[in-house]
Amino acid sequence: MPPFEVPEGDPFGPHNLPYGVFSLPSGGAGAPGDDGSDSDGSGSGSGGSERRIGVRLGDHVLDAGAAARALGSPYAALLAQPTLNPLLAAGRTAWSDVRRALTAWVTVPSHRETIEPLFHPLSAVTLHLPFEVADYVDFYASENHARNVGKIFRPDAADSLTPNWKHLPIGYHGRSGTVVVSGTDVVRPSGQRKGPADPAPVFGPSVRLDIEAEVGFVVGVPSALGTPVALADFREHVFGLCLLNDWSARDIQAWEYVPLGPFLGKSFATSVSAWITPLEALDAARVAPPERTHPLLPYLDDATGADGPGGYDLRISVAVNGHVVSEPPFSTMYWTAAQQLAQMTVNGASLRTGDLYGSGTVSGAEPGQRGSLLELTWNGQEPLELPDGKRAFLEDGDVVTLSAWAPGPDGTRVGLGDVTGRVVTG
Amino acid sequence: MPPFEVPEGDPFGPHNLPYGVFSLPSGGAGAPGDDGSDSDGSGSGSGGSERRIGVRLGDHVLDAGAAARALGSPYAALLAQPTLNPLLAAGRTAWSDVRRALTAWVTVPSHRETIEPLFHPLSAVTLHLPFEVADYVDFYASENHARNVGKIFRPDAADSLTPNWKHLPIGYHGRSGTVVVSGTDVVRPSGQRKGPADPAPVFGPSVRLDIEAEVGFVVGVPSALGTPVALADFREHVFGLCLLNDWSARDIQAWEYVPLGPFLGKSFATSVSAWITPLEALDAARVAPPERTHPLLPYLDDATGADGPGGYDLRISVAVNGHVVSEPPFSTMYWTAAQQLAQMTVNGASLRTGDLYGSGTVSGAEPGQRGSLLELTWNGQEPLELPDGKRAFLEDGDVVTLSAWAPGPDGTRVGLGDVTGRVVTG
CATH class of the missing domain: 2.30.30.230 (Fumarylacetoacetase, N-terminal domain)
Incomplete structure (x- = not known):
């Protein structure tokens, strides 16, 4: 045609x-x-x-x-x-x-x-890869995801959320040099892991390789060092968005991450769409984020909605070897991309053209809406039944594809570029 | 002359x-x-x-x-x-x-x-700034520093080190876009903090602004995604080193860092020397690192010393407003720069030209050798007595200068470029 x-x-x-x-x-x-x-x-x-x-x-x-x-x-x-x-x-x-x-x-x-x-x-x-990535930041903005992870890793805690979670969008820096375009093979990473019963750490390929279905936001216009970017200036700085798979080696991550956060469990690869969707194409998809359960400090408070709703109604789909295993709804994210930008710069940190930040794993309230295998299989305890066998975590040869669409003008759909990647042995 | x-x-x-x-x-x-x-x-x-x-x-x-x-x-x-x-x-x-x-x-x-x-x-x-910074990673390689921080923040823990500390060099990614050259003013960052007695977080300029005296290593030759860099290849990839001040807002950091690590408490500024000292200039300063108390996995094991000793005898000096407050000895670092490079890439993460990694705060065994005010004042409880008054943490107008020298050939001294920065109000 x-x-x-x-x-x-x-x-x-x-x-x-x-x-x-x-x-x-x-x-x-x-x-x-x-x-x-x-x-x-x-x-x-x-x-x-x-x-x-x-x-x-x-x-x-x-x-x-x-x-x-x-x-x-x-x-x-x-x-x-x-x-x-x-x-x-x-x-x-x-x-x-x-x-x-x-x-x-x-x-x-x-x-x-x-x-x-x-x-x-x-x-x-x-x-x-459509742009040169400057800094890469990953957030943790889905309440469902954060609660699931909290229940899995801290089952005895009184609250599955850490005390800061409802007060600020938690984030950390990732490795911008290993952001790769959709279609790039992902080499299973090796590293140290240590189970509770192991007397000492062992070394080898990760046995708990996972995905995280996320949305990535791409910064266009830089900002000056020492000058925070206000919530309302989000659209002056952010050009567009894409799907993002924050591949994660759960065993490596579990052993390394206390006290300074994820490092090698994440830094081996982060895949993004080959297509960056401009925010303007998604105006019809803007929705209000979930109701805030805690009062927000002024720099994060978007209750007035003067700039319009801060959420986006993106319907994500996660497929393993062509079989859909989850449909995470981005509209459920507690923290918006504008709040994340305000948070990231409130200390005066500057933005550069090409800065990329991930939303954090998108997980809805329902089991079939979880954005990671960690949650979908409840830390491997409830493996997924795929046509080609059970999956607790990813096996070599598995191909993971994230896709998504959003409501467009006049009943149309706006597609995001797929993010696909195949797991290969190192 | x-x-x-x-x-x-x-x-x-x-x-x-x-x-x-x-x-x-x-x-x-x-x-x-x-x-x-x-x-x-x-x-x-x-x-x-x-x-x-x-x-x-x-x-x-x-x-x-x-x-x-x-x-x-x-x-x-x-x-x-x-x-x-x-x-x-x-x-x-x-x-x-x-x-x-x-x-x-x-x-x-x-x-x-x-x-x-x-x-x-x-x-x-x-x-x-002498090079374009690609990714910036910060390590945590001083046992004295890690133990001091453990004792200050986790006084009830059985061991002041986390269980992983002696098995791998702990690190995390920082913000490469806010690495600045020596002499750049540092704007006191604002952000959320919450003391144990506060019912909710408050917002404002950090009241616990600190320094971290570190050494930064500059990567020259890139590596391929999926291929770890061996310990012995350190000098094929790393060009040189410099002093580095990893400015830290302790109050912002304390509230934000669980569970994903430091973010805004560090990302407002990291200062480096204007001069990069090539490793070749420091051959006479190479020394063996401290004795290893735990067996190391092969990819980190430098006991054979086939590539020569992995430590560097750099004598650092920290001055506040011209008054020397500490003299941290880099030779005491438990993890070497070669081990850090091997760790950073063992999962297949690639290196790029311009990658920068910090050693982590350099603290010797003696009180006068600690590389942060957090340790020097024991979390503010024992303020320093400076000629111009007491200091628990940094005040506006304070100028911090890191300097260092190393033994050179034939009894000479090799100077590193100073790192200086003045604290200014936002």
Whole structure:
């Protein structure tokens, strides 16, 4: 089907238009319809043509820089780049202008003759990590997840939440150098673990490899060191979002994390979508977060809602080897992305273009809505029954795929880019 | 005194030659001896000429790229850069070759006429963050420090060390975007804190602002995702070291850090020296680490010493407003930098050029050797008596300076670049 004719109901229609970075196979001349693909469209393969910004429409990718040049857009320089970072840094007015222009290019019939040759089938391109990650922070914003983890690891505690949980969005820094694009294989990490009965730690490949289904937020506009970013300025700084799988080795994590937090149990890989969905595409998906049960300090208090609701109604799906094991609802997150940004900077920490922060594992109230195997199998005690066997934690060869959609304008659906990854032996 | 004539005993003599990045004041033509300084030589000021790599000799800076060009060095392109990153990435052979060349340039009399005009007085240049920080990790490798902190915060625990402490170097990721060069003011951070008697958290500027005297290690050569770096490969990857002040807001940290570790209590600023000392300059300072009291897993076991001793005899000094309050000996660190690198990558996490990792607070066995005010004042209970008054924690206007030297060849001393910072109100 030609790129312009996206089927009605396609979650990647002209109301969506997420951004990514792609290259064409080695020797590909950049013409559309090349069929020498060296990729399934989700890999991080090297080689091939120069990287360039692409915008997804249905199952095609528009070469955004080439389109901008062809149509004499003032944003041609911003779009003819090997990474999204310059666009991220350009700020909210530019983001809106570019999005408006792109919408016109892919919908106005008079552009069709110019634009159509600049599309490539998704199956014919290699997708890359779409931006250079500056700092990576991971939060812990689902009350259901935090309570589940508390019950599993601290069964005797009076409250499954730590005392600070309802007062601030808890977060910590992760390793930005190991953020990888969807499709990248994940090597099972080795490390130390020590069970309660072990006299000393043992070394070996993790035997409790897990996923965490999250949403990642991508910072565009930096902030000055020493100056907090207010709740209401969220949309001035954050460009968009994507799915994120915060792979976790539970056995490594359990032994190492007291007192300074997760380190090697997380730092081996964090997978993100190849497509960054601009916040503007998700305006129809904004919803109020859950009712706050504790009063909030002013810098976190979004009760006035002056900036509109802070939550997003994203319906996530987690599949192992193609079998859906969970459907976590992002609308249940207690802390919003705006509150997380305010928290992250309230001490004066600066933002940089390309900062990425994860929401924390998304878990709904129901057992079938939990965003990690740790919770789904209750620490391995209740293995999942998959068509290809039982799973307490991930086995080598398992392919995990996160997908999601959100309500769009006029009854449409806005799809987020999948995050997929296969577990391989080290 | 002319740059070539460094006084005997100067810790920045031709046996040292640390690398930094400098610029000249606005309008400065780059000629030596300009006296229009807009800086005390330690600031992070903007403006002025382009940034360039400098090598320190005594109280002068050699324009390394200009010297390489003037002498037709094959390393001219590597040295004519605004940051050390390309040199860091060039690898051990290049590091040795460049150091050998620089040593010749500043010591062989026949070069004097060519080289001397390419020196600038330290007082006439602005020093910048010398490399782009990729990921920043902070360790916790001093047994004295870990025991002191354990006794202060967990007085009822049977052991002041957590069970994992003697089995692996504990670490966590910090915020690389807020690593700043020596001389940068540190804005007192605000945040939530909650004392045991407070019914709810309160918000405000930290009232327990502290320092942590550490040594930072700078990674040059990257590693591949999925492939651990062995202990013996430390010197293939790590270029050099510097002093590091891991500023810490103890009240913010205490309320936030369970269960995911330090976050805003640390992320507002981390100061590093303007000068990176290459490991080669410190060969005479290598010493065996303390005897290991617990058997180590093979990937951390440096008992064979095949690669030489893993510790460094660095004599650190901590001064508040010019008054020395502590002299922490780096030789007492239980875990070595090579062990930390092996730990950081044992799960397959990759290294990037510009990765920075801190040793953790350096504290010796004696009270006058503790590397934080938390320990020096025993959580504020025993304030320090300074000439300008008592100090439990830092007050606005306080200037903290870390300095250090190590034994060099033939009885010389190798100086590390100072790390200084002034506390200012937000």
